[in-house]
Amino acid sequence: MTHSFPPINETNDYDPNSLTVDKARELIHRYLTPVDGYEEIAIYDALHRVTAEHILAPHHVPNHNxxxxxxxxxxxxxxxxxxxxxxxxxxxxxxxxxxxxxxxxxxxxxxxxxxxxxxxxxxxxxxxxxxxxxxxxxxxxxxxxxxxxxLAGEDIQQGAVAVKKGQVITPAHMGLVASLGIATIKVHRQLKVAFFSTGDELCSVGEALKEGQIYDSNRYSLKGLLTSLHVECKDFGVVRDNPNALKQVFHEASLWADVIVSSGGVSVGDADFIKALMAELGQVVFWKIAMKPGRPLAYGKINQSHFFGLPGNPVAVMVTFYQFVQHALQVLAGQETTTELPQVRYRLLEPIKKTPGRMEFQRGIVLKDSNGEWCVKATGNQSSGVLSSMTQANCFIVLPQECGSLNKGDFVEVELFNGIL
CATH class of the missing domain: 2.170.190.11 (Molybdopterin biosynthesis moea protein, domain 3.)
Incomplete structure (x- = not known):
């Protein structure tokens, strides 16, 4: 498995301790090129795959008045x-x-x-x-x-582009292509993503907890997030805080994967070895962002694989995945148009405390107030370790870096998890 990864040379033009969210997105996008490899598959089996070329109409649809x-x-x-x-x-x-x-x-x-x-x-x-x-x-x-x-051709004219290159095939696309009499289409191969968690304190589900241990939830969140994007993923389990063990997993994962995603081990603690291993095995683009939750976030490459080192806190894993990893995986998979969380403005039902200096993604609930108007409130405890806040939330409340505390009734930007309410 090989693919192009341009030389990374970003160490002199920014301060990694204050990298903004927008700058981090820009840097990541700079190095994203769809992976090589295509396959011809039956349209019957093409749901969620990404087209590798335009699909042209061989005849009018409908083909007669x-x-x-x-x-x-x-x-x-x-x-x-x-x-x-x-x-x-x-x-x-x-x-x-x-x-x-x-x-x-x-x-x-x-x-x-x-x-x-x-x-x-x-x-x-x-x-x-x-x-x-x-x-x-x-x-x-x-x-x-x-x-x-x-009229003949009222839907699609003969020779017109029926489905664009880089389009994720939906049920409607399947029906449309079938209406053209096309049995097989050319698609990008599925993206391969390896993932694992790091930490001596982690215990896998099904094992008995020892003193000082916690169950690893991050791999399960990542499995769900990756599965929802329809990539091919491989779980490398829990890796202990040992440089040699991490190095071995990095090596094995990079032989298979286009992208490696880890959780934990990217902050500045004595046992956080990932940044050093990135420099040894590949290249580092950045490792800290001015955001909350999710300040320790590493991006670069391990050998020829893109690498995202996500924080260890469960909420921070999900927030950073939605804000950075999801877009990157979609581009690498060949999508011309990537999915972004719908962003709208709502009034706050309750005040929010915030200190300027970092962009915040607070978990929120969009609901109707007593007057029947849509508004939003935070879920409560915004600690990056409170994973239950993600199960309660239906949106992120997006608070800009320069923003301070807000009052009830102020308008805020909201990223909805599941479309427009």
Missing amino acids: NSAMDGYAFNSRELTTPTIELTVIGSVYAGHPFTQSIAPGEAVRIMTGAVIPDGVDTVIMQEQVAREGDTIRFENKQIKVGQNIR
């Missing part, structure tokens, strides 16, 4: 009197074209999706027609020439 309604098809030249009377000479069903000639004064019964026969150009809904035997009557009121007809 067809009826948008159950009704009667006739020629608009009949619209000469207030009341129209026509003779029905047959019926047209979807999949069964009508080949008989249609003379003046005649119409055909037509079903939704059926091909519009030669000689007619307008369809009236059956609910607007009175029929007796083979005779129909309807009023010439507000009838428009060509109404209730879907």
Whole structure:
């Protein structure tokens, strides 16, 4: 597994102790290039994959003029009197074209999706027609020439781009490509992401806790986050605070992965070895950001793999993943347009305390107040170790670096977790 990673030379033009969130995003994006490798897969199995080339329409969609309604098809030249009377000479069903000639004064019964026969150009809904035997009557009121007809190529013209390169395939794309008669498409290979946690204090789920130990939750949060992005991921477990053990895992992970994500071990404690190992095995772009939670965040490379060293606190892991890692993985996977959390403005239901100097991402709850207006409040304890705050929250309250404390009723920017409320 190899891919291009441009030389990193960012050590002289910024202070890593005060790197802003925007600058960190800019630096990361500078080194992101979609990984090499493609495969041809069936559109039936293509959900969540990323297209590697434009998909062009080999024919019009729809490929013929067809009826948008159950009704009667006739020629608009009949619209000469207030009341129209026509003779029905047959019926047209979807999949069964009508080949008989249609003379003046005649119409055909037509079903939704059926091909519009030669000689007619307008369809009236059956609910607007009175029929007796083979005779129909309807009023010439507000009838428009060509109404209730879907024209060939109305959806997609032959030769047009039906699905763009770098598009994540959704169920709608699957149906659209199938409507073109295309059975297989070219997609980027799946991104490979290795992840692990570091720390002597960590105990894996299912094991008995020893004195001073805690259960490792970060790998489970990371597994969920990575799975939601539909990458191929590999769990390297819990790695102890030992330089040799870390070095071995880094080596093994870099042989397999395009990206390595760790949690813990990137602060300035005596047992935090990751920054030194990054310098030894690869390159360091930055390792600290002026944000809360998540100040200790390392980015660089280990051998030829991109590396994100996330903080050890559970909330900080999730915040930094959403703010930095998610975008990077989407670009590396070949997406032309990446997913960003929807950002809107709401009034605060309660005051918020903040000291200027760092950008904060507080966990928040968007809800309706007593007047039925949408507003937002913090979840309560904003400690980066309180993971329950992420289960309660439905948004991040984004507080700029220069921002201080805010009062009830002030407007704040909010990043919604699940679309627009």
